Every structure is written in structure tokens, then in C-alpha cells.
Amino acid sequence: MKFLKSLKPLMLVVALFGSLGITQQVLAKDKFIFANSSPYDTLDPHVIYDVGRVASRLNLYDGLLRWLDNPPKLEPWLAESYDISADGLKYTFVLREGSTFHDGTPVEAKDVVYSIERILALKKGAFSLFSKSIAPGSTKALDARTVEFNLNEPSSIFLATVPAIHVVNSDLVKSKEVDGDWGGVWLSKNEAGSGSFELTRYDPAIGFQAKRYADHFMGWGDKYLDEIEFRTVVEINSRVLGLLNGDFHGTDGYLPQDQVKRLAASDNVYVMEEESMRIFYSIIHNGRKPFDDVNLRKAISYSFDYDAFIDNILSGSVARNPVPLPNNIWGAPEGVGGYTYDLEKAKEFLTKVKQPIPEITLGALAGYGQTEQAAALLQNGLNKIG
Structure with missing residues (x-):
């Protein structure tokens, strides 16, 4: 059975981000604290693929392309350009110059190749997006800044899925591999990204903190946050009270409507309501009895x-x-x-x-x-x- 809806999600977050949600308008000078309803039990960008833990992927890592704005537009990110062959089987991306990982090493085509190979090998996270279109070993680094994806068959949605390939520092992750685990144990508790923020603290029971990566290739302008914290706060009332009291500056919009109205009535909270592509559904396993009927x-x-x-x-x-x-x-x-x-x-x-x-x-x-x-x-x- 399914009961689905297009959400106008209320992500209760600070207007500074321009995000969807509910935000606490009294913002700490340089730090943003978000109360998350589900735990960050891993930081591995190739294992997680859900809304609840998206903050770690989007803040600590970059992809070749990224969805921006609302309605969303697919924009170049780590890649400065791309080309599609006439038969729709070959996608060639050219990486922008000057992008670096948090340890200062440049982001190169070999890192993109390693990242897609890792996704295919782990068979978790965004694996299902690429399992039919990309075969292991088919992605090539033509030079330091050029990567080529060779698809099994033409795919009208491939570009839309490319942002899910979060690029990791291949040399760093390889150095942390144990018994062929693709660095899984290490990367679940650490990060190897090039994102706009770099990890400073992680506790799976509490959440994670990160500081601004000053050398991020997109630059910062004159308005930015120096620190972010995404804290696990499962209890609904705790999230609401924390937002009202100024302990948190944002939370997601998956709240009962009475709580949303309570927050909207506060002078210090802003509820942002925007159309999205999120859906709400229930899941039944139709391969198990009695649901096979x-x-x-x-x-x-x-x-x-x-x-x-x-x-x-x-x-x-x-x-x-x-x-x-x-x-x-x-x-x-x-x-x-x-x-x-x-x-x-x-x-x-x-x-x-x-x-x-x-x-x-x-x-x-x-x-x-x-x-x-x-x-x-x-x-x-x-x-x-x-």
C-alpha cells in the first residue's frame, strides 16, 4: 500500500542558509546548530542515501554536479563542463582547476573513478542508481582533470544521478583500507572530502561538528558561517523547545502540525514552506506472507x-x-x-x-x-x- 504526498517540507532552519524549513532568527554569530530527528550513525558518503543524514554528505563532500535552488536546477560543481557522446553512452567530465580536498591535495579524475568504483563495490547508498548503467571498471581517468563514464546503455536520468557520486580522497581512503573494506570502518567515523566544511568532531550518539573550509573552490564572499553542528535530538518536544529557547537554530519539518503552529506563533522562529519532491509512503513487503496476497x-x-x-x-x-x-x-x-x-x-x-x-x-x-x-x-x- 502507498499513501503518498508531495511535501512542502518545513525544514526549520536559519534563513541564512536559504533552505526550506523552520528557523530560529536569533543566530549565534558564527555557528549554526541544527537539531536532527535521526542519528548520524555513519559518515560514509557511499553508505548513506537518505534525507535524515544528507547534511554530512552535502557539507563534507562535493560531487561533479549539484542540484541548486527551488525549483532545482542541475549545475556544474567539481566539474566545470561535460560532454555527452552522440550515442548517449559516453559522458566526459572536465574537473575545474583549484579544487582541493581538506588535506590540501587536488581533486583529480582518479578520485572520481575510485568513488564510483567504491559505490559499486559496497552495494549500499546510491548503488541502485548506477548498478544497471555503469559496470565496474568502465569509468576511466583520461588525465588528471578528465574522467569518462562509459554506460552500458543510454540513460535519460544519468546526469540527474551524478550528484550522488560524492568524491572521496582516494589516496587517503586507500591508506585506511583493512582487509579489502574500501576504508569502510575508517570512513564511517572520519571524512575524506573536499566539501565546504571539514569535520572537527563526530560522535554517532550525538552528531557531528565541522568548520568552514576556507579554501573551498566556490569561495565564500562576505557572509558565511565558521562552524556548523548537526545534533541528534530524536524527541520532538526537545527539538521544539530548543528552537524556541534559541538552543538550536533549525530543525526539520517532520513535526506534528500543532507543533508547527506553535513555532510559527513565535516571533523568533521563521517557518519556511516550499514545494519539494519528497513523498510520504508506507512500505509493504509483497514477497512475504501474508502480504504476497x-x-x-x-x-x-x-x-x-x-x-x-x-x-x-x-x-x-x-x-x-x-x-x-x-x-x-x-x-x-x-x-x-x-x-x-x-x-x-x-x-x-x-x-x-x-x-x-x-x-x-x-x-x-x-x-x-x-x-x-x-x-x-x-x-x-x-x-x-x-
């Missing part, structure tokens, strides 16, 4: 009160998404009705389930109040159909 999956899907979730729990701040793609993404199908809240249909499909149905446990994400509310709403609907 399509009738049970349909019964569950008709048992969720979509309108109540959107209009009452989320105060109409989202749009219904009937398919697993954001409404505003290229290629999203139009005119798909999706499931509705219909208990009679749910009961009808439930009677068609042949196998015994054991007790079902609904899981919610710790620190994400909206997922707990959604689980309770689904539980209510399922109880009504027996």
Missing part, C-alpha cells in the same frame, strides 16, 4: 483515510500523490486516481484472502511524529474492517 494489500490500501491525513493531521500542507513519483517530477503519470478511503471495498477484498492473517505490526520512524500519526490512522481503519 494482493487482496490483503488492497484491503489495507482502502483502509487508510487519505483525506483525514492530509486535511486534518497535516492541515492541507501537502498534495496527494497516487503513484510512487512526485507529482512535479518529469515523467510522472497524469490522471491516476489512486486508492480512496473505502471500508466496504476493504472488507470485500479482505474476504478474498485465503491464508490466515497473523497480527500485523505497523512501524513508525522514531522522531518523525507524522509517521506515528499515520500509523495510528491506518490502525484505526484496519480495526474497523476486522
Whole structure:
């Protein structure tokens, strides 16, 4: 079953960043503290690929391209230019001059090659984006500043996935490898990037701190932060109170609407609401019993009160998404009705389930109040159909 929506995420963050969210307007002079709802249990940029831990990847590392602004535009980053062959199989990127890792060594094509090979070898994080299009060993460093990707088949989305190749310092990571682990143990607790901030402290139970990398190739201008801290604060009330009291300068927008309204009423907090491509959905493993029966999956899907979730729990701040793609993404199908809240249909499909149905446990994400509310709403609907 899926109940999806395009989020207008409230990332409660300082306006200085120009990010989406809720921000505490009284900002410490040169340090930004963000209260995160999920833990930073690893810093490895090729292992993580989720919204909750995106801050470590985007601040400590760079990619060849990067999504910027809203609506998002794909812009050159470590690469100054790229070329696509006529057959769509060869993508050649030229790295900009002057980009360096935090230890001062230059970012080179060999580092890009090592990074994509590492992603393919680890089979984690962004691996699924490249597993079909790029074969191990097919990416080449033509010279120090030129890297060539040779695709298995033409891909209309390849450029859009390139920002997920966060480039690591290959010489440094190789020096930390143990028993062929691609430096995994070391990189889970340290960093080897060229990003705008460099790591100063990390504790998986607390979060991470970083300082401004003064030599970042994009420059800084006259307005910048010297330090950032992303702190794990799972408890919702602690994040809200910390923001109101000025202990934190930002948090994400996955908060119950009553808490969002509470923050919006404060003179010191700014709630930024912008359209995004984030979706909210529940996951059912259709390869496991009893969910391998399509009738049970349909019964569950008709048992969720979509309108109540959107209009009452989320105060109409989202749009219904009937398919697993954001409404505003290229290629999203139009005119798909999706499931509705219909208990009679749910009961009808439930009677068609042949196998015994054991007790079902609904899981919610710790620190994400909206997922707990959604689980309770689904539980209510399922109880009504027996």
C-alpha cells in the first residue's frame, strides 16, 4: 500500500542558509546548530542515501554536479563542463582547476573513478542508481582533470544521478583500507572530502561538528558561517523547545502540525514552506506472507483515510500523490486516481484472502511524529474492517 504526498517540507532552519524549513532568527554569530530527528550513525558518503543524514554528505563532500535552488536546477560543481557522446553512452567530465580536498591535495579524475568504483563495490547508498548503467571498471581517468563514464546503455536520468557520486580522497581512503573494506570502518567515523566544511568532531550518539573550509573552490564572499553542528535530538518536544529557547537554530519539518503552529506563533522562529519532491509512503513487503496476497494489500490500501491525513493531521500542507513519483517530477503519470478511503471495498477484498492473517505490526520512524500519526490512522481503519 502507498499513501503518498508531495511535501512542502518545513525544514526549520536559519534563513541564512536559504533552505526550506523552520528557523530560529536569533543566530549565534558564527555557528549554526541544527537539531536532527535521526542519528548520524555513519559518515560514509557511499553508505548513506537518505534525507535524515544528507547534511554530512552535502557539507563534507562535493560531487561533479549539484542540484541548486527551488525549483532545482542541475549545475556544474567539481566539474566545470561535460560532454555527452552522440550515442548517449559516453559522458566526459572536465574537473575545474583549484579544487582541493581538506588535506590540501587536488581533486583529480582518479578520485572520481575510485568513488564510483567504491559505490559499486559496497552495494549500499546510491548503488541502485548506477548498478544497471555503469559496470565496474568502465569509468576511466583520461588525465588528471578528465574522467569518462562509459554506460552500458543510454540513460535519460544519468546526469540527474551524478550528484550522488560524492568524491572521496582516494589516496587517503586507500591508506585506511583493512582487509579489502574500501576504508569502510575508517570512513564511517572520519571524512575524506573536499566539501565546504571539514569535520572537527563526530560522535554517532550525538552528531557531528565541522568548520568552514576556507579554501573551498566556490569561495565564500562576505557572509558565511565558521562552524556548523548537526545534533541528534530524536524527541520532538526537545527539538521544539530548543528552537524556541534559541538552543538550536533549525530543525526539520517532520513535526506534528500543532507543533508547527506553535513555532510559527513565535516571533523568533521563521517557518519556511516550499514545494519539494519528497513523498510520504508506507512500505509493504509483497514477497512475504501474508502480504504476497494482493487482496490483503488492497484491503489495507482502502483502509487508510487519505483525506483525514492530509486535511486534518497535516492541515492541507501537502498534495496527494497516487503513484510512487512526485507529482512535479518529469515523467510522472497524469490522471491516476489512486486508492480512496473505502471500508466496504476493504472488507470485500479482505474476504478474498485465503491464508490466515497473523497480527500485523505497523512501524513508525522514531522522531518523525507524522509517521506515528499515520500509523495510528491506518490502525484505526484496519480495526474497523476486522
